[in-house]
Amino acid sequence: MIVTTNQLYKVAYKKFAVGAYNINNLEQTMGLFRGNVQSKAPFIIQLSKGARNYTDKRMLEAIIRTAEEIFPEAIFAVHLDHGDEQTCYDCIDSGFYSSVMIDASHESFEENIAITRRVVDRAHAKGVSVEAELGMLGGVEEDIKVDEKHACLTNPDEAVEFVKRSGCDSLAAAIGTSHGAYKFKGQQSLRFDVIEGIAEKVPGMPIVMHGSSSVPVEEVQRINAAGGQLDPSARGVNEEEYLPAARLGVTKVNIDTDGRLVWTRVHREFFRDKPAEFDFRPPGKVFMQAYADFIAHKNEKLGSAGQLDAVRATL
Ligand code: G3H
Ligand code: 13P
Ligand code: ZN
DSSP: OBOOHHHHHHHHTTTOOEEEEEOOSHHHHHHHHHHHHHTTOOEEEEEEHHHHHHSOHHHHHHHHHHHHHHOTTOOEEEEEEEEOHHHHHHHHHHTOOSEEEEOOTTSOHHHHHHHHHHHHHHHHHTTOEEEEEESBOBEEETTEEEOGGGOBOOOHHHHHHHHHHHOOSEEEEOSSOBOSSOOEESOOOOOHHHHHHHHHHSTTOOEEEOSOOOOOHHHHHHHHHTTOOOOTTEEOOOGGGHHHHHHHTEEEEEEOHHHHHHHHHHHHHHHHHOTTOOOSHHHHHHHHHHHHHHHHHHHHHHTOTTOHHHHHHHO
């Protein structure tokens, strides 16, 4: 069942975080639904601009609608990830999306507010909620690359003004994370002081953590042992920090890269071990189950596992 993102936030706020997982294709979608149903977790499906353009945006919509029929017990929201203004309008007008993210964080503070306000007005008129970003994460998202020296953490005082003037429903904040598989060298740590500052100054506002993949060392080592060339020193978010962050107000946790690593590991190992294979379905089956297990594992760490009935009771 597709619900609004706000319905999920109401149950989760300061108790657990809802996993927001990007999907691009059929196998990912099957694994995603299986993993969430298996772990009895509510979740958010995220579609990026890149995902919408990979085949045809209608294809993903049809896949999701079909998955909804195959898994009637699933409760989820559909969200546009890192949208520009036009893509937000396209999603709002489609009637399919529960929420959109307008990412104007690379603009000036004033311009970010102005763009976000326009999107909020159009979205709210159609019952769609809006995630906006303040501060700048490092890494690559869509076509924009931000290097570490230009990344900047969210200022809690600015967040108060930003939320008030833009009217956004949730706040993507820069709290020490970074997008992609090439995160930080050595150990990265979340900035709990910044999360606390935002939660204190903007009480009740769900905070969104982007760049939440953990880039597990074992996963990278297995990929490299099967012919990959990923940076083995990259480190993401410690999974044990998801729940403490959730209890402070981080209500949506965005995970994409770790799922891509599962795909890469499964396929590299499969074709290394079965070089004569050319049917894509055998590795596809292995991937769907591995992805489901990965989702169930993340949900345990986010605290969303087992929360399906609590959400259902509020609907
Ligand atoms: O933060 C961006 C997400 O990982 C989506 O990536 O734009 O390559 O689909 P994408
Ligand atoms: P990762 O690259 O850490 O998975 O982050 C994904 C994300 O923030 C999507 O918006
Ligand atoms: Zn992101």
